Amino acid sequence: MSKVLLVHAKGGPPLGHVLSRAAARAEVHLLALSALPPVVAGSARRLCASVDTPSDAPSRDLVSLIVSRARAVGADAVLTFSEYAVVAVAEACEALGLAGTGRAAALARDKRLMRRTWREHGLPQPEFRSVATESDLYEAAASLPFPLLLKAAWSAGSTAHQIIRSPYEVSAAWRRSREVMAESAQLGYAELHVAEAQGHYVVEQIVTGTASEWFDEPGWGDYVSVEGVVADGTFHPVCLSGRMPTVEPFTERAGITPAPLSQDAQDRVVALARQAVDALGLRDCGTHTEIKLGADGRMWLIETAARFGGAMTVPQIEDVFGLDLVGMLVDHLLGRPVEWPEHALTPDRARGAAGSLVVLAVDGRGEPWHDRKVWDPAAVKDVTLSRGSELSVVAESSLADGEVVPVYDPAAGANTMAGLCLLSATDARTVLRDFEALVDALPRVLPAARPEEVSV
Known part of the structure; x- marks a missing residue:
């Protein structure tokens, strides 16, 4: 039987989902660079031929x-x-002579290199500058129009994002972004291989997006993601995911599969995603490309990752389109034939819709909850939703029952999430409306934290 070494670290699809699909295709050996989630530790040892957790x-x-x-x-x-x-x-x-992302992997990880590459290819994206010092940031702020967005070049999950609206905010933004990256590293949410990664930043112009010209109903965010894969250097788009509006500064709240765009709009989005991925020169890997949607058909590239989308994107695609992306990628890396979609799958090919919601302690307008709450999965699942909708809480990616929900920190992004919910429904619009109802209900249905719990 073929053998696969799966390298686990924080982020990405839930480990439980990945392990079950990979183990169905090969003998799996797990190298855990992060602690295994408690709810998965037992099944990991049953599904894997070996589990190595080097201290x-x-x-x-x-x-x-x-x-x-x-x-x-x-x-x-x-x-x-x-x-x-x-x-x-x-x-x-590369060292082992095995199929993989290839030598261009860093171009899909370091936002500075990514943006430079896209600029060389003339692809649409926000104006940007690479930043390594506070002086660099002041110089960039003098050459770019406000407002600006400061990002850590190697971050994920919207961490260390800071909106800068005037020159007077530069120093505070620089200081806070560096603090957040240091905090993220302590939590295990940081680049594991490039030692100097915490010192790399990019600052970019904030472009104005609009959802109204792309979606038929209100409530959608002004960006989408193209989920795909590169196999033997050829990009294969799988489908599009829509979004709820982000929470300031740009923290993602929910992804919904499929994105209900017209065929023409989807084709144009996929064409840009293909250009973005091709420019990076990736070889064999999943891809996740985020694209900002503007007025009059304008689009801007946000970023491309050389891996599948995080949260529940992969399980959503399996639920909606019947594609086991984990198993298919394992097969491809092992040299087995795989039939990737010839074109990005459209809503008319979907079996309903599915979405994942990141629970943050903010309401639908992005305002903080009035008081502290305790995480209670049973209360979350009791919220009334549309007929036929099914909601589950992803225990692996959520607080333990009874833990106090963290206060939302705009600079820390998804680091302050309380939980992750998966919802399946009849169509994407229903998922969106149910998530809006869930966001509104959570501060009412979750138990209040006792003073002694908050002070701990």
Whole structure:
């Protein structure tokens, strides 16, 4: 039986989903660079031929560690679904002579390199500057129109994003972004291979998006993502996911599959995503490309990742289109024939719709909840939704029952999430409306935290 080394770190699709699909295609050996989620630890040991959790991983050369473990287990393929391990796994695959993302992996990870590459190819994106010091940021702010968005070049989950509206906010934004990146690293949400990554930033112009010219009903966010895969250097779009509006500054709240765009609009979005992925020169990997939607058909590239979308994007696609992307990628990396979609799948091919909602302590307008709450999955699942809709709480990606919901921190983004919910419904519009109802209901149905719980 073919053997696969799966490198686990924080982020990406839930580990439980990945393991069950990968184990159905090959003998799986797990190299855990982050602690296994408690709800998955037992099944991981049942599904995997071996589970290695090296305590000294942070102090070791990560590529050498992966290569050594792959050779020890006789791996025929090595893969990861975590943003933070993509570059290390790509370099390990190169050293092992195995199929993988390729030498261009860093272009889909470092936002500075990504934007430079797209600029060289003349692709539409916000004006930007690379930043390494506070002086760099002041210089960039003097050459770009306000408002600006400061991003950590290697971050994920909207962490360390800071909106800068005037020169007077530059120093505070710089200081806070660096603080958040240091905090994220302590939590395990940071690049695992590039040691100097925490010092790399990009600042860019905030472009004005609009959803009304792209969607037939209100409530949608002004950007979409194109989910896809690169196989032997050829990009295969799978489908589009729509979004709820972000929470300030640009923290993602929900992704919904499929995105209910017209065929013409979907074709134009996919064409731009193809240009973006092709420009990066990726070889064998999942892809997730976010695109901002503007007036008069304008679009801007936000970013492309050399891995499948996070949260529940992969399970959503399986639920809606019947495609097991994890299993298909494993098969491809092992050299087995895989039939990827010839074109991006459209809503008329979908079996209903599905979405994932990140629970943040803010209401539908993005305003903080008035008081602190305790996480209670049973209360979440009791919220009344549309007939036929099914809601579940993803325990692996949520607080434990009874934990106090964190206060939403705009700079920390998804680091302050309380939980992750998965919803299936008859169509995308119903998912959107049910998520709006759920967001409104949560501060009412979740139990209030006791003073002694909040002070801990």
